[in-house]
Amino acid sequence: MLWALMLQIVISSLLWACTAAPAPAPAPDPAPAPPPVVALITIDTWRFDHFSAQDTPNLWALAQQGQRYDNAWTPIGLTSPAHATMLTGLMPWEHGMRANNHHGYRLRSDVPVIADTLGLVAGAFVSAYPAGPAGGLDRGFDIFDGPDSGERPGRIAVNHALAWLSKGEPAQHSAFLWVHLYEPHGPYKGKGATDSERYSEEVALADATLAPLLAELTRRGSRIVVAADHGEVLTEEPCGRQHERSIAPQVLHVPLFVWAPGMVPSVITARVGLSDVPALLQGLAPASHSVWLAESGMCEPSCAPGCAPTGLAGRDAVAMDDGGRWIHRPGLGTFSEGKPDPALRALAESLPPVPPPIGASAAETAALGYVGE
Numbered sequence: 325m326l327w328a329l330m331l332q333i334v335i336s337s338l339l340w341a342c343t344a345a346p347a348p349a350p351a352p353d354p355a356p357a358p359p360p361v362v363a364l365i366t367i368d369t370w371r372f373d374h375f376s377a378q379d380t381p382n383l384w385a386l387a388q389q390g391q392r393y394d395n396a397w398t399p400i401g402l403t404s405p406a407h408a409t410m411l412t413g414l415m416p417w418e419h420g421m422r423a424n425n426h427h428g429y430r431l432r433s434d435v436p437v438i439a440d441t442l443g444l445v446a447g448a449f450v451s452a453y454p455a456g457p458a459g460g461l462d463r464g465f466d467i468f469d470g471p472d473s474g475e476r477p478g479r480i481a482v483n484h485a486l487a488w489l490s491k492g493e494p495a496q497h498s499a500f501l502w503v504h505l506y507e508p509h510g511p512y513k514g515k516g517a518t519d520s521e522r523y524s525e526e527v528a529l530a531d532a533t534l535a536p537l538l539a540e541l542t543r544r545g546s547r548i549v550v551a552a553d554h555g556e557v558l559t560e561e562p563c564g565r566q567h568e569r570s571i572a573p574q575v576l577h578v579p580l581f582v583w584a585p586g587m588v589p590s591v592i593t594a595r596v597g598l599s600d601v602p603a604l605l606q607g608l609a610p611a612s613h614s615v616w617l618a619e620s621g622m623c624e625p626s627c628a629p630g631c632a633p634t635g636l637a638g639r640d641a642v643a644m645d646d647g648g649r650w651i652h653r654p655g656l657g658t659f660s661e662g663k664p665d666p667a668l669r670a671l672a673e674s675l676p677p678v679p680p681p682i683g684a685s686a687a688e689t690a691a692l693g694y695v696g697e
Contacts, residue, residue, distance in 0.1 A: 360585075361489065361546040362442055362605055363501045365537070366410065367530050367579075368403055368452065369509040369567060370552035372396075375579035379524060380531040382538055383550060383581075390548075390583030393610070395595045397644075398554045401567040401575040402621040403454035404429065406553035407461060407504070410601040411437050415617065417676050423621060423636050425459030427692065428681030438602040439464025442500045445493045449485040450504040451478050455553075465502075478505035478533045486540060500605075503537060505530045508556075510565040519565065520558050545585045549604045552578040561627050568621035569628065571640045571651065576618050615668060618642045619675060623654070623693065630656030635693020636678060643672035 372394075377384045398406050404424040405416040412419045412435050420432035431437075439446040440463070450456055450470035462468040469484050470476075485503050488494055494501075507530040514525030541548050555575045556567045567575045580596065582604050600610030623631035623638030631638050632655030641652040648662020650672040658669055680694045 358489070358495055358544050359498045360544045361494070361499050361501050361541055362444065363503070363541050363546050363548045364410065364438075364601065364605060365534065365548065365550045366407065366455070366502070366504045367508075367550070367552050368455070368504065368506045369554065369556045370527060370530070370579055371555040371558075371574055372552075372577045372579050373574070374508075374524065374527045379527050382531050382535045383579075386538055386542070386548070386583050387550070387581040389589055390581050390587050391589075392591045393580040393582075393596050394591055395593050396551070396578050396580035397576050397595065397597045397613075397616045397618065398552070398578050399598065399618045400621055401554040401570060403452070403509075403553050404459055404461065405621075406598060407455055408459075409598045410551065410553070411439070411461065411463075411502075413438070413599050413602040415599060416619070421459060422678045423681070424454045425456065425461065426453060427636060428684055428688075429459055430682070431460035431463065433460075437464045438605055439500055439502075441602065442605065444498055444500040446500040446502075447485065447488050447494065448502040448504075449481040449488070450502070451476055451481045451506040452504070452509070455504045455506075470504075475506045475509070478507050478530055481505065482533055482537045485537060489540065501541075503534075505533060507533070510556075523556065523558060542583070547582070547584040547605065547607060549580075549582050549601060551580045551598060551601060553598070554578060557627070563624055563627035566624060566627055569624035569626075571618065571620045571628070571642050576642070615643060615645050615665075615671065617671060617675070618644070628653060632656075633693045635691070637680070637693035639678065641672050641675040643668040 399409055399415050400406055402424055405421045408419050408421040408431055416422050419435045421429045423429045446465045447467040448465045452475040453473050456470045457468045481503055508523050508526030512522035512526055514522030516522040516525055554567055557564055557570045557572055560572050560574055563569055594612040596610045603610050620640040622636045623634045628640055631653050638654050643650045645664050648664040650660050650664050650669045652658045652672040680689045
């Protein structure tokens with residue numbers, strides 16, 4: 325009887341322990357993801373042939389999940405006017421910024437900008453003065469963060485952007501973010517033996533620098549547009565690292581892609597341009613350009629034999645289609661490469677001349693190539 329009584333006590337104790345033990349606390353609900361962002365990421369001087377799994381693994385992996393535009397073009401190989409095109413959807417001869425802001429060129433005051441169109445709190449974090457606020461590139465932004473002169477490492481722009489996203493209104497509501505990296509613009513700081521090797525190292529650095537920002541933006545389910553403002557001349561012409569003086573395809577053909585949640589991966593081969601960036605930021609389809617019009621940033625005879633006058637006032641105008649392109653070169657005339665539509669010749673000759681910057685002195689005007697102005 326004693327053993328039976330002891331067994332009953334043990335069983336009762338176990339039952340009491342099971343019923344008295346508190347139930348495990350339910351797992352807390354995961355913290356909601358911050359709101360999505362509309363993001364524009366621009367990489368200065370990034371060639372289309374350096375957009376690959378090898379050169380830019382982080383950007384390439386994201387592009388494979390989005391819409392990649394393999395036939396995208398810039399209107400000019402200069403930072404300020406090319407970015408102005410991305411922020412307005414207009415070409416340089418339409419928005420007024422025909423050369424870099426440090427030369428005194430500005431956006432026309434009546435030109436709408438995408439930061440206003442989106443109607444979101446907007447922050448810009450740039451890495452070099454030519455992409456800075458001077459000349460109107462800061463219009464529509466609530467915060468514009470960049471160097472007062474020269475350039476700074478891209479990691480600073482990325483870190484400042486991430487800090488901005490983590491606090492205040494961008495942490496609670498959707499926002500528009502523009503981040504600009506100046507790598508791989510020359511002079512190159514890589515350790516390679518040649519300019520081409522050092523350039524490739526800086527492209528890889530830009531890709532690695534963007535990794536934490538891309539992770540945060542995708543975590544938020546953002547819409548991300550990534551583009552170059554223009555490419556670069558390496559060994560293709562005697563004027564190496566002189567993209568502003570060139571109309572080479574290596575300068576005008578640029579990387580461009582869009583990523584957003586649920587996007588069907590695709591590669592678009594129709595010709596598009598940086599003027600389509602505002603549409604892409606709004607989730608709209610870009611235009612398909614059967615013809616693309618572009619210009620060089622200035623005249624340098626070693627890049628463009630026969631061009632005149634040298635400087636900002638003399639520059640090539642290019643009208644291209646699938647057959648080739650017409651080039652109008654002041655000082656030399658108009659000529660074709662390939663077999664473009666003959667009607668494009670008049671288009672290449674139709675660009676308005678480049679005016680001197682407003683407020684430039686006579687000496688400054690002459691130094692920029694405006695002979696007799």
